[in-house]
Amino acid sequence: MARVVIDPVTRLEGHIRCEVEVDNGVVKDAWISCTLFRGFEIFIKDRDPRDAWHIAHRICGVCPTSHGHAATMGLEESFGVEPPDNAVLVRNLMEAAQFLHSHVLWFYTLNAFDYVDVVSALSAKATTPALQAVQDRLKAFVDSGQLGFLENGYWGHPAMKLPPEVNLELSAHYLQALEIQAKAAQALAVFGGKFPYHMSTPPGGVTCVPTLQDVVNYEYIMKEVNDFVRNVFVPDTLAAAPFYLDLATFGQGVGNFLTWGVLEDLSRDPRQRALPRGAIFDGNLAVEDVDPHTDVQEFTGSSWYTAASGEGKNPGSADAETEPEYTSLDLEDKYTWSKTTNIKGRQMEVGTLARMLIAYLSDAPGAKSIVDSTLAAIGQAGNPTVLVSALGRLATKALESSLIADKMEMDLAQLKENIASGKGEWFTPNEVPKSGSGVGAWDAPRGALAHWNRIEDKKISSYQAVPASNWNFSPRDEQGARGPVEEALVGTPVADPEKPLEILRVIHTFDP
């Protein structure tokens, strides 16, 4: 038995400490600690409700657009106002750009060094002038003796399986991806002003009045991104997967999945979103609907908050609160700033795998065909359960990106048609009500997030947010069940506890 601590877990947004127990080269138990508390729930209170979306937006700078949208949608329910169709389409386009920005950034910048050995790439036979240039560049970098951000990576680790030529190709795409993610952000800025932290979506619609030229500008910037997704990202995933098929044998997790749904349908029905709302329980591949107003419960038995901050309350209830109460890092008791969040007494995994499973089982347009063809390509036709693994979390990112690129093109066509036909509604005027309540339940690239608000005397009287990390990094619940990432770590092989690469892999598959 050996204890392995990774602190900080790098290449993710936020601050995570991971401790695992390793026995005979396999993880037997795991604890995840979120080590940052900022107190959004406290300082949004008593503010002008119109300001709340700007403040709550700042919860995450990697998926800000989703937080901004969730906050605004929650306020729209409280205000009793609905955005016009054009505003829904513009928000979708911004969200789609952010998703592709995020998925590309995750796969290449945050995730690739778990699989791609940059040092091995130096010994590859470069088959094209472009690859030769990249290899020369990397060689000059390594020869400079200043390895910078590559210093102390797990180069040469026995779990690194790619041949030098694939390592070189993926290293080249790492550099290309850095430019592509900036392109996606640029497209978002056409409607949002800037990224991160777009500005144009207060409750009621969008502030901008895009011209046909703006829409075409977005379209052609994103064309480069969509081409990268289809011609580089998807093929890279399929090229690397055969070398890492062992990842299909661990990292299964809790077997419960949740998505609030993302990319709105003009019907405004969350079950009709491009990635529809739903949940899967206990590994039964059947979708149930869920309601954020009633079905979410928070607990604080393992977290550094007062008892009253948990007790199974729904975050939208009038007495919901988030009051810090730090004790000490004690794995037997309290060990994290994340609350435990449950539905029906279960820990829920959120993220791309959850969305793609639920889209597949709901027969959402495009989802079934892309999943089925991928399963067939890896010799697993008709067996979607194979996706419930570390490998499945990796592979579904590229599939979802492709699906989102398709949906984006449909929304673009609709928006162009609306503008050309003079359908010019962008914003529904509205007022802050004396009192009200609402929830914006949506998905960020890394999973379900929801913002609950209550308004009294035209001020925010309660604001609670449950981002994706709260679900996936949830600690032990009241029954002692592990959180999704903790559970997924159990059973992970660890070749060298001094270099716990495989543990990083499993954590990173959650796109934290």
Add this chain to the structure above:
Amino acid sequence: MHPHISRRAFLKLCGGTAAYLGLSQAWVPRIALALEQAAKRPPVVWLSLMACSGCLESFAKSVNPSTAEILLGIISLNYQETIMAAAGKDAEANLQATIEEGGYIVIAEGAVATGIPEALMIAGKTSIDYTREATSNAAAVVAIGTCATYGGVQAMKPNPTGAKGVSDALGIETVNIPGCPPNPDTIVSTIVHYLLFGKLPELDGKGRPTFAFSQKVHDNCERRAHFDSGQYVEEFGSEEEAKGYCLYKMGCKGPETHSPCPLTLWNSKQNWCVGSGNPCIGCMEPEFWDKFAGFYERLPDVPVPGFVGVKTSADYIGSTLVTATVAGVGIHAIASAASGRMKGKPESEEGSED
């Protein structure tokens, strides 16, 4: 030639930086030389404190130079939690080695928790201890974003964690590049200034580089002429918005916000906040979350050009004194010309150097 950057991109960087720093284009070869002759890339330690990673996201949208060029050719990013290959004790070993060697630049993103020290723990250390240690042997500390500079979003009343900016929390001097997020051009230009002159750029009383923060959004706003002419947006998504009228009445904080935004713009100079039809929320001002709360409430008593010494509200101008604003437009035109150094970075100059 610089070993890792294309010549075109490299000179574009040098030219853009010279313009932003207020230097004539004659400085371009000297900037190029300073970067090319550096014996080694300057080591950088990037601290992610009480933050959202939005500052890093913004930095990673730099285009001239691109992020890849910065990482491979300009700096040696020895420690950056969000992108570095190493993790855990191996990541901390990189940090320790850099501290021991000294002479590195710290870029700090995020606030320090002083009220509840355990509100942020990294490698088992509180953010106070961690930040003190990481800055202990640094040549310079550059705080980026409104959190690292002045406490930021978590320092809003009632500031439940006692969050403070790095300078405040540690009692050290920092270069402050505020913004939620900060602009990548300002960060890169500050680093280049340091490489070029071996010292930090001139700072104002709040630690901000004067090359970027001596003017207000309102001074250079593309919609300024509409302010002066009394032409305002009164409803989002309206005909007036389509015409690009002034957002003052919608709550714009541009008149009181020190920022180069209208000149630098964002995301490959694609757009900026006001360009998207939402009023500026003043995110580059210290304590803006509290100071400017009521982001959709109009600022009181904004002085109107041409009426020096007379407190005249923009409402009054807008409704009854439209003809008098000719004088205002004239004054603004002069102010813009005097401040137009950023706009003096024309494409033709870059082209001639290719």
